[in-house]
Amino acid sequence: MKGSDGPQATGSSARYQILARVRRPRCIFVGPGSWGRRVLRRVDRYFDVIALVSNGRFETVEWSARHYPQTPHLLDLSDALTLPFVDAVFFATPTRTHAALTCEALQAGCHVFVEKPLSLEPDGAIRAVTMAERYGLEVFVGYVYLFHPGFRFLSSVASPESIRSLRFEWVRPQLSGSLHGELLCHDLAVTIALTGELPKRVVVIDSCNRFLRCRIELPSGRLCESTMELRQDMLKRKTLTVIYEDGMTYKWHDDQVFSVDDPVVGLLNQEGEDPLSREISAFRSAIEGHRPRMVDDRRFSIGIARLLSHLEDNVGT
Template sequence: MKIGIAVLGAGRWGVNLIRNFIEHPNSQVLAVVDPNRDSLMAVQKQFDFNELVILATDWSQVQELPGLDAVAIATPASTHYTLAATALQKGYHVLVEKPLAINLSEAIKLCQLAEKQQRQLFVDHTYLFHPAVDRGQRIIQQHQLGKLRYGYAQRTHYEPVRHDVDALWDLAIHDIAIFNTWLQQTPIQVRATGTIFPKEEVRGKKEEGRSKTEEGINQQKGLADLVWVTLTYPDGFQALIHLCWLNPDKQRRLTVVGSLGTLIFDEMSPESPLILQQGSSNRRGEEHNVCESAIAPGLTTSIPSREILSLEQVEPLRRVCDRFLTSVQTNTPCPTSSGDASVELIRILSALSKSLELGGQPVIPF
């Protein structure tokens, strides 16, 4: 029996969810909800829905829809809590785009509500279903990088700019989730500094920039356009993350450096998103099978190699939707994307926000 789905939000990500649920043999899209009628018309044209699929401008119009089992939420982050809470209270399973909520207390309440209702709360942490993340985790667990030293990531682009959350909450959760997964640890201390760019410093022409209203909203709310994040893990590993939505150079790159090699996850790479560079530069005695450098006594080096890793060709979001449907069918949580797992990420983001408010002072997530 197919699982009846209502998708809330027909924007870029909502359209991707609709496509994947339509193509999945175990689901049936019963309704699409979006306040923008043009967006509804666009999905109607794109997917050629028959009259059985309801297109609604308000979630309340489909809450009692016969055959509805689950709700997928792809709306602005500030609306996630209210929509997800209502769906859970109505007895529906919920898939929600990251972040689960925009503050820790709301995220915890949603988890508690899902447990009370005995329904699945599944958060779309898409990158954790990416073949490159799976392969990278195996490489690190097999100690192919040697002793892990540090990591860094860049997640930047030139718009869209959100007006309900800052660049930290919009972008950082992906890289934090990947670092935590690869290291099998969570940070014990975090730091963040940020900048809000005045419009005239970012763009010269009015039509190329944000409107004065939009700029005013972000200035008033204190929504940082540029954020630098530092995560410190229990074993001393540190990760630095560069986040910006006003950067002309689009980057989606995460790197872990070890004593024997470096692992690079670069979505923008024309070759493969995952590259393993092996070769070391160590203090003598730290690792074996290397030769002493004549340039710096006591420093040993090895000839680097570069391997482009082959990966399974599968869309990560397709995996997300498949795992969500499995969770619904069995009514069991997915450890990777359960509400509880997402709460831990929001706990880290909340601590980073606190550090941002304190001008970059270290904060311990709790």
């Protein structure tokens, strides 16, 4: 329960462990915009959505009333947080709001799923993570590519130490945020998870308002590079080329992985559950205590925020 100085350190966690045995977890969903609606449809499979929160745009309110007629639609998170037995809050809101909204939900004793990145500056990430640790709550940052079959394949090929280099390439027609805030943060998360190393720094090689090329410097000196481009004349795509110490090379292109020795035959089998659903299932498992919590690995929250912050002043506009 929420006290004068926030929830008790273990009260919310203990309460959830008991209630989880008899009911599905209850959540608030904040930000049912274009991307948020995709997330919300998956959240609905694993959580009881007891309230939607938005900025009140007519189109969003109309959509919510049509698709979730029994779910209250509120304009203020603080009002939603007064509802009884709220276990978690999902945020699909602009990046600049992530850290502050996360802290507000944590203060109310709720676990948090927040879209990537947690913050573009370390202070906000530190506040959120420190609060979550104090209250025994989860902050799960939505790096969906960590739950993609392509990532699972590449991480199973060999040990993290066997990776020689990574090269990320992105093309997007448009983005709602910056190239580094929307795309590079994914590359940093995948780099950490595949190599086991938190990058020392990210160095801008070339940039303008529609193009960014960076070198991701690892403590081991291994080669990592990311190129991001906005091109309205091209279809969106994502490619990760991974070279291992034995010379084996794989390309993770969109939803398939290929060996450079046979660039035609895909190596991934079709799976029933999509990465976004798998990610939300992982969040529920984390708050139920069935898997490690993401908040306990600060590389994906504070570490990435520090790297993105140092990049801000060096990106061309």
